Amino acid sequence: MSLPSAPNASASYFQFQQSLDQYVFFSPLTMGGASGRAVKIHKDLFLPFFCVVDPNTHDGQSIIRQIENLRTTCTIVRKETGSGYRNNPPQGDKHKTQLGKVTSAFHQVLIIKNLHVHYRMSQEAGDKAPGIYISSIRVVSEGASTSAPGLYESKASFGSKMPLTEKMKSSAVDGKKVYINGNVQNKDQAMKSARYATNDNNALLFYCPARVSDELGVMGSSAKSNITNNTLNELINVFKQNQKASRGVSWYVEGEGANILAQALKQIPGDLSTHEFRFVNPIANTAKLLESLTNKKAKLEGEFFKYDQNRAALISLGAQKDELLRVIGKLPAGKNYDIITRSYILKSINDLSNTGNKAATQEAKLSLATKTFVQLLKAAGVYRK
Amino acid sequence: MIFPRNIIGPQFSKGDIVTFAFAGTELSLRLPIIPLNKHNEDSVSSIKDFRNQDISTWSEDDQGNHCEQLAYQSWSFEDAGSLDNIALSKLSVSLVHVNPNKLLNSSLLKFSTFEKLVMDGLAYSFPNDESPEHSKSRFFAKPIAQENIDWLQVMIHFDLEKTPIPTMFIPLTQSFFIMISLEIESLHYAGRTNPYSNEVLKQFEFDLFEDFLSHVKVEYTPETIAQINLLNNKTPA
Numbered sequence: 001m002s003l004p005s006a007p008n009a010s011a012s013y014f015q016f017q018q019s020l021d022q023y024v025f026f027s028p029l030t031m032g033g034a035s036g037r038a039v040k041i042h043k044d045l046f047l048p049f050f051c052v053v054d055p056n057t058h059d060g061q062s063i064i065r066q067i068e069n070l071r072t073t074c075t076i077v078r079k080e081t082g083s084g085y086r087n088n089p090p091q092g093d094k095h096k097t098q099l100g101k102v103t104s105a106f107h108q109v110l111i112i113k114n115l116h117v118h119y120r121m122s123q124e125a126g127d128k129a130p131g132i133y134i135s136s137i138r139v140v141s142e143g144a145s146t147s148a149p150g151l152y153e154s155k156a157s158f159g160s161k162m163p164l165t166e167k168m169k170s171s172a173v174d175g176k177k178v179y180i181n182g183n184v185q186n187k188d189q190a191m192k193s194a195r196y197a198t199n200d201n202n203a204l205l206f207y208c209p210a211r212v213s214d215e216l217g218v219m220g221s222s223a224k225s226n227i228t229n230n231t232l233n234e235l236i237n238v239f240k241q242n243q244k245a246s247r248g249v250s251w252y253v254e255g256e257g258a259n260i261l262a263q264a265l266k267q268i269p270g271d272l273s274t275h276e277f278r279f280v281n282p283i284a285n286t287a288k289l290l291e292s293l294t295n296k297k298a299k300l301e302g303e304f305f306k307y308d309q310n311r312a313a314l315i316s317l318g319a320q321k322d323e324l325l326r327v328i329g330k331l332p333a334g335k336n337y338d339i340i341t342r343s344y345i346l347k348s349i350n351d352l353s354n355t356g357n358k359a360a361t362q363e364a365k366l367s368l369a370t371k372t373f374v375q376l377l378k379a380a381g382v383y384r385k
Numbered sequence: 386m387i388f389p390r391n392i393i394g395p396q397f398s399k400g401d402i403v404t405f406a407f408a409g410t411e412l413s414l415r416l417p418i419i420p421l422n423k424h425n426e427d428s429v430s431s432i433k434d435f436r437n438q439d440i441s442t443w444s445e446d447d448q449g450n451h452c453e454q455l456a457y458q459s460w461s462f463e464d465a466g467s468l469d470n471i472a473l474s475k476l477s478v479s480l481v482h483v484n485p486n487k488l489l490n491s492s493l494l495k496f497s498t499f500e501k502l503v504m505d506g507l508a509y510s511f512p513n514d515e516s517p518e519h520s521k522s523r524f525f526a527k528p529i530a531q532e533n534i535d536w537l538q539v540m541i542h543f544d545l546e547k548t549p550i551p552t553m554f555i556p557l558t559q560s561f562f563i564m565i566s567l568e569i570e571s572l573h574y575a576g577r578t579n580p581y582s583n584e585v586l587k588q589f590e591f592d593l594f595e596d597f598l599s600h601v602k603v604e605y606t607p608e609t610i611a612q613i614n615l616l617n618n619k620t621p622a
Contacts, residue, residue: 058420062468113468114574142461142470142572146546156447157543158506159481159554159564161454164543185424185473186570189459211575225575 016135020124023133027374029068030132036071038131041373045137046380051312052115052139055378059113064374066112070119070132114141139217143210144186149231151178151238152187152205154195165191165205171238175247177203178238182255182283183213197252197280197306206235213256216263217283235264239272248274248299255313258284262292271297280306281313287323294330305345321353386596389589390581392471394462395419397597405455405480406434409609410557414478415600419460424473426459430480435561440482447510451482455563461572464580471581472589473570476597483560493556494609495616496528496535503537503554503562511542529553533605534613541566548587551594555603565601567594 023040025031032038041049054060110117116138123130151171154163165187179194187207194205212231215224224232242249253261262284276299279286293300307313317324328346371379386396395417404413419427430453432438443451455478461470483493483502491498507524528535534556540549543566552566569590571579581589605613613619 054423057422059422059470066468111467111577113470140574140576142574144473144570145573146570148546156445156510158448158503158510159446159450159452159562160477160479161444161446161452162457162477162479166544167546185461185572188475189424189426211573214575 016120016122016133017124025372026134027064027068027372030071031372032071032128032131037073037129038127039067039070039134040131041134042136043373045134046373046376047315048137048139049373050377050380051315052137053377055374063112063115066110067117067134070110073121073132114139116140139214141183141210141214142185145209147187147207147209149207149209149212149227150234152191152207154191154202162192163201168204171241173204173238173242173249174245175249177250177252178206179203179252180206180235180254180257180261181208182257182281183210183217185210193254194252197254198250203252206238208235208257208260212260216259217256231260232264232267235260236267239264239268239275242275243268243270243272245274248276250276250278252278252280253282254280255283258282258286258289262289265289265292265296268296273297273299275299276301276304278302278304278306281308283312283316285320286316287320287327290324290327291330294327303345305349307348317349317353321349324349324353386592388462389585389592391465392462392581392589393465394474395460397593397600400600403429403456404433405430406436407558407561408436409606409612410561411604412557412563413602413604414456415597416456416458417460417476419458422461424459424461426457428454428457430455435480443482446481448487448506449484450487450506451484453480453482454478455480462569467580469574469577470572471579472586473572474593475568475570477564477566479564481562481564483562485560488560492559492612492616493562494534494559494613496556499534499554499556499562500526500528500537503539507539507541525549531603533610534617543568551591553594553598555601557603558609565598567597569593 019042022043024043026039026041029035030037030039053063055064108119108121110119117134118136118138119132119134121130121132124133148167151168151173152165153168155166156163177198177200179190179198181190181193184190184193187205190207191205194203195201197203208231209227211225212228215228251261258279272293273296277293282289282305290300307317325346328342328349386398388394397415397417400415400417402413403416404411406412416429419425432453440451440453443453446452456476457478458474458476460474462472462474463469464471487502488498493499493502504524504526513523524539524541526537526539529538536556537554539552539554541552542549547568547570550566550568552564554562554564556562567590569586571581571583571586573579
């Protein structure tokens, strides 16, 4: 796993009771007593939370304050979470009541921006009053739904420095640079990062909607919705049509986009010997991905690995450093300049993962009763950069 | 401006006043103060004085006009009830220096020249089978009456997957004009429906655009005004 997955501590009441010592106070305001109910959170959620919530942003603060507000919970607040299917078909009333009974017996969900916070209210040994126990979190990003997944190109237009992002009619990418985006809200942002990452204003974009990168991501669900399948098929199609590209194809893959590449590679027969790959802040099982690319004889040359201050990528690196170094070590030996860049990449992965691990060791400090979850989140914030 | 229903977000009337200087003209905008967030963008041109700028290094559009982005801001509007991000907003103000070959000794300060140039430019960038005469109705072009020289409002179909968005063209000097566009895009979380329909958001986009324009001030010097009157055959008041 690239990221520590959120524990399913809410699976049963028995498991919950077994893990009581793993819960820590959420913030100084939620330690119970004069300020309201106590709000506690499972300490294994530290790293997922660190990756999703940045206390320096407006959204991050909204999330933290809303969770703190759980201390005023008197009645159970529930929101419609939907059935999770593509068209979100309405559930029958009878089904809803039954489902409601089942879930309320276990846990509640607070939905705040892109975060689902699963919690239960319970009075356990040592609690003076029933408190809130947060047992897991899930990420559901927001995204514009108008743009279809697939290949896009830039097109200059009248009176604008910023070109338009337009869907390509063909899928011929021979001799081009193609960028696969991470988690972004719409295709214009994706195209902007594409130009930045490739340093080429004519780079092509393979647009992967936010919903898809969520679903294939480490905190996603195992079921694939139609849009994810469509995106995968589009990408597989691009690979198949350009498999024997004579001028080669340079792929730039950022963040969560690495997951969709990994999925697509499983369904592509034959080798990709003329395709070159570069990764920017990959948030995925990078070691495994590099291995499967090597198996397909894909080119990983020069500075194929880049990191620029992305906290989730940092954690992900920290967690899989040894594996990653082993895989890179097995790559065919490079020539000339490659030897220098290879050692540079190895060194930077080493250094970065050390920093990533420092953030991770903050998690261990959570067992100390003196510090709360949010305080440590802020302390770990220095490792974001 | 009062936002519809439960929408919350930055107000233009409380934004920062930013001023840009041109030869004979001064432009001021009120740019909204947007919160720091992961997906937001907030950039304003570092050049504020365009009187003696070397424009040859600027990037060009598809017709050889030099362009500079005066401001580009992108932020999300929230729903006050759920705090969900419900719409993504993109505000773009770009400055265009018209290729002298296209002007042929005429001036943008003559409205008919300005209008023709903009319509021709749009027809070139967004080609259609129709003849150029029809392009005016295709883009819903309409002049907006102003004290000195009129502005030109058009609806541009930048993205065929979406609906046309309102764009305003404002002549500043002989060869400079600005293009202001605002777009609102509906945001969705998987499994949750957006409480605001596309119609509501489209109307909101238009109202916001009007609101932003109401804070745009273009001040011409008396000399420029005299020139405008002369070019447009207007008798001075």
